[in-house]
Amino acid sequence: MLRVWYDAKAEVHPETSWTSLSKYxxxxxxxxxxxxxxxxxxxxxxxxRHDVIIAxxxxxxLTIEQTNTVPSGHNLPQRFAKLIRSAEMGVPSIFYxxxxxxxxxxxxxxxxxxxxxxxxxxxxxxxxxxxxxAAIWPTDPxxxxxxxxxxxxxxxxxxxxxxxxxxxxxxxxxxxxxVQKCRNNMIRMINHYGAQYTxxxxxxxxxxxxxxxxxxxxxxxxxxxxxxxLVDTKPYLEKMWGKIEGxxxxxxxxxxxxxxxxxxxxxxxxxxxxxxxxxxxxxxxxMLDILYARRGPxxxxxxxxxxxxxxxxxxxxxxxxxxxxTGLRILNEICDLVVLDDAIVASGIVRTVSAGAVLAQxxxxx
Amino acid sequence: MSxxxxxxxxxxxxxxxRWQIICANPPGGTAGHYQRCRIPRKDARGxxxxxxxxxxNGVLALFECKSKLSHSLRENARxxxxxxxxxxxxxxxxxxxxxxxxxxxxxxxxxxxxVAIGCLAVEECDQTVPSDIVIVLSTRVSGVDVLNRAELFx
Numbered sequence: 001m002l003r004v005w006y007d008a009k010a011e012v013h014p015e016t017s018w019t020s021l022s023k024y025x026x027x028x029x030x031x032x033x034x035x036x037x038x039x040x041x042x043x044x045x046x047x048x049r050h051d052v053i054i055a056x057x058x059x060x061x062l063t064i065e066q067t068n069t070v071p072s073g074h075n076l077p078q079r080f081a082k083l084i085r086s087a088e089m090g091v092p093s094i095f096y097x098x099x100x101x102x103x104x105x106x107x108x109x110x111x112x113x114x115x116x117x118x119x120x121x122x123x124x125x126x127x128x129x130x131x132x133x134a135a136i137w138p139t140d141p142x143x144x145x146x147x148x149x150x151x152x153x154x155x156x157x158x159x160x161x162x163x164x165x166x167x168x169x170x171x172x173x174x175x176x177x178x179v180q181k182c183r184n185n186m187i188r189m190i191n192h193y194g195a196q197y198t199x200x201x202x203x204x205x206x207x208x209x210x211x212x213x214x215x216x217x218x219x220x221x222x223x224x225x226x227x228x229x230l231v232d233t234k235p236y237l238e239k240m241w242g243k244i245e246g247x248x249x250x251x252x253x254x255x256x257x258x259x260x261x262x263x264x265x266x267x268x269x270x271x272x273x274x275x276x277x278x279x280x281x282x283x284x285x286x287m288l289d290i291l292y293a294r295r296g297p298x299x300x301x302x303x304x305x306x307x308x309x310x311x312x313x314x315x316x317x318x319x320x321x322x323x324x325x326t327g328l329r330i331l332n333e334i335c336d337l338v339v340l341d342d343a344i345v346a347s348g349i350v351r352t353v354s355a356g357a358v359l360a361q362x363x364x365x366x
Numbered sequence: 367m368s369x370x371x372x373x374x375x376x377x378x379x380x381x382x383x384r385w386q387i388i389c390a391n392p393p394g395g396t397a398g399h400y401q402r403c404r405i406p407r408k409d410a411r412g413x414x415x416x417x418x419x420x421x422x423n424g425v426l427a428l429f430e431c432k433s434k435l436s437h438s439l440r441e442n443a444r445x446x447x448x449x450x451x452x453x454x455x456x457x458x459x460x461x462x463x464x465x466x467x468x469x470x471x472x473x474x475x476x477x478x479x480x481v482a483i484g485c486l487a488v489e490e491c492d493q494t495v496p497s498d499i500v501i502v503l504s505t506r507v508s509g510v511d512v513l514n515r516a517e518l519f520x
Contacts, residue, residue, distance in 0.1 A: 008395025009370045016374070017398045051395070068396050104389075104471040105413055107406045143473050148399045 002028045002061075002164070005036055005053040011066060012052055018153030024164045025054065025157075044089060047333065048082040048283070048326055054164065060089070061167045062160065066096040066135060068146045070103055072111035074280030080120065080287035081330045082198060083132060087124040088297065092131040092163060093183060095121065096156055099136050100191060102144045110144060115222055116214070118186045120291040123213050127290070127297045131173045133182045135159055191216045199223050202230050206262070214291055222263075228288050233263045233305060240339055245360040248259040251352040253346050263305035264293050270312045276320045277310055282330035289334055300349040305336045314343035314361060318341075367489045372504045373417055373431040376487040379510040383519070385420040385427075388474050393431070401472055405455055405464070409432050412487060414455055417487075418467070424480035426464060426508065427500075428452055431487040438486040442493045449499050452484030452490070483518060 004025050006012040012030050014020035035047060038058040044050055047300070051090055056057045063086040069075040076097055086093040100112045121132040124208040135156050138147045147153075162178040165171075175180050194216035200223035203211065210221020224230075237257060241248035248254060257263075266288060268281035285308055308331055310317075317340055318326050331338060335347045342362040351357050367375075377390055377400075389403035403416040416514050418429035430448035432438040438448040446454070459467070461482040468474050485500040491513070495501050501513040512519045 006395075008393070009368070010373075010392030010397050011394035013370075013374070015378070015399070016392055066396055066398075068398075068402065088386050104401060106466075145401060145472075148397075148401060150399070153398055 002054065002056055002209045003074075003131070004028050004030050005033050005041055005050075005055060006030060007033055007049045007051055018157045018160070021154050021157035023161050025160065028054075040089070044085055044091065045082075045285075047085045047330055048079075048080050048084070054160070056167070057099055060086075060091045062163050062308070063091055063093045065093065065162070066137070068098065070101050070111040071098050071113035072286050073114070073170060076114055076117045077284035077287040078280035079283055080117070080290075081334075083121070084124065084286055084290060087128040087130045087132055090128065092133070094133045094135050094156070094159065094163075096135045096137055098139050098146050099147055100144075101139050104145055108144070108283050112193055112196075113189060115190045115197070115216070116224070116291055117287065118190050119214055119216075120287045121186070121220060123290050126213075127294060131163075131179065133159070133179065134186050135182060136185065147196065187217050190222075193216060194220055194222045197222050200226065206230055211292055224288055224292055227267050228292070229265045229267075230304070231263050231265050233258055233261055236263055236265065236307075240344060241360050244342065244344060244362055251351050253356075253359060256350055256353050257305050260302065260305050262303070263307050263336075264288065265307045265309060267309045270310065274312055274316060276312070276325045277308075277331060279325040279327065281308075282334075284326045286330060286334055298349075299334055302336070306334065306348070307339060308335045308338045309339045311341055314345070314358065317343075317345065367433055367504075367506065369433050372433055372487055372489050375504040376429060376431060376502060376510060377418055379504070380418070380420045383422075387423040388419045388421055388468055388472055389416075390418045391415050395427055403469075405459060405467065408458075414453075415449065416455070421468075421474070421476055424477055426468075426476065426480060426482040427485050427518070428455065428482065429485045429487050429502070431504075433488065434490045434492050435486065435488045435495070436486055436493045438474070439496070449484070449496065450485060451492065452486075452499065456482055456484055481518075483515070 010016045012019050022149040040058050040060055041053055041055050041272050050063045051066050053060055054062045065079050083093050100110050102108050102110050118134055124132045140147045143190050159178050162176050166173055166176050203223040214222050238248050266279045266285045289306050293304045293306050295301050295303050332347045336350045338345045338347050343358055344360040346359050347358050388398035391403050403419045404413045406413045417431045420427050441447050446461050448512045464482050465476040485502050487502040487504050489504055500515050503511045
């Protein structure tokens with residue numbers, strides 16, 4: 001039985017969403033994820049909750065992430081962790097956002113999408129052999145804001161229907177005309193917006209022609225943002241250990257980290273209360289991992305270490321980790337190392353190399 | 367009835383009664399058929415989100431929706447209840463300022479002569495109704511009733 005699972009009812013209710021335009025979804029039961037007992041549907045939400053999951057009993061068919069925020073900066077990447085979980089589980093996903101728009105409440109400057117999101121989606125298709133699509137929420141040319149009329153979401157509804165139909169008939173998604181059209185549009189947007197990016201000196205030095213997976217379809221490089229540095233692993237770790245404990249310890253965990261000569265370091269900030277990373281950073285880091293660090297589908301298969309610098313204290317980090325906050329849950333699962341103000345903590349695959357998570361700690365930190 | 371149901375019932379009632387819904391934020395999610403209601407705030411990043419902003423005949427109404435009145439009067443993490451939030455927005459943004467802002471944000475033309483009011487939309491009045499804010503009762507049975515200052519909605 002086809003069901004539409006939701007996080008917030010407004011995102012699937014026929015009066016407020018695209019579902020009234022979908023042949024399959026308008027008659028399907030709308031169910032809150034809070035009441036779900038299907039294990040595969042629940043497993044999709046283990047990193048972050050999906051907006052919409054369409055499932056045939058315990059068989060997820062499609063996940064949808066939708067947003068009407070302006071598409072620049074962190075706004076799209078911050079939602080990426082859930083797309084990764086979907087791809088890891090072999091479930092096709094649609095990321096629904098605007099190509100360009102303006103803030104309704106500040107200035108009238110148009111903001112454009114971040115093409116790294118689309119490149120990372122294509123990279124996921126290769127890593128996980130799953131369809132990852134970006135569908136465009138149309139912008140009203142009169143107001144430069146998202147369309148809200150009754151037919152605004154007709155294209156999304158058609159794409160959803162085509163994917164459900166393909167699932168039911170056993171057709172491969174790559175052969176579905178609307179999926180091909182969607183992918184062609186993604187390529188167009190990568191080429192169009194990628195051309196406006198200037199190179200990062202750090203990455204240009206190491207990758208003169210750009211990183212293999214982060215180039216548009218005319219081979220122009222699209223480097224990571226300035227918040228993401230590429231560093232030599234050994235001097236970086238020695239410096240960080242020097243700040244906290246003195247000399248770097250040599251053990252199985254540090255040897256594992258040193259086996260990768262380069263590391264990607266991402267600087268995050270914490271929330272005002274200091275209890276965890278500010279909302280956009282973990283999802284953004286998850287996207288950068290896929291695009292710039294991965295060489296295989298598991299977190300152990302990376303070209304570079306993935307390190308997050310998070311300005312918080314170890315005690316608070318432990319408390320928030322036990323509280324299972326979304327941001328730290330994502331960081332603890334995907335990162336190799338989290339560098340705090342007063343400690344260095346192993347996470348992700350590095351934590352499993354040998355016992356113990358705290359690798360270095362200031363002597364006065366309890 | 368959930369907060370979303372109160373919100374949905376109120377937006378539907380306003381539309382049916384010739385109110386122009388300028389913007390509306392459903393609880394917890396993205397609405398595909400309404401612009402977001404965000405009013406800039408000088409002392410905080412991001413601004414204030416209001417559940418519904420609607421206009422008719424010189425009345426600009428800002429709504430906050432909850433299933434019970436006691437929830438609307440309960441302080442949130444910022445030590446502010448919905449009633450106080452609306453009062454603050456209206457105090458710091460006089461009608462003329464809101465009119466100009468909504469024109470800038472959504473291209474909506476509002477007549478310069480008018481009044482801005484705050485309204486709490488609820489399904490159940492489980493507390494004494496405060497006199498300094500309009501209460502809109504949204505029920506399954508009778509649709510929507512305006513409990514005080516009903517003349518603004520006639």
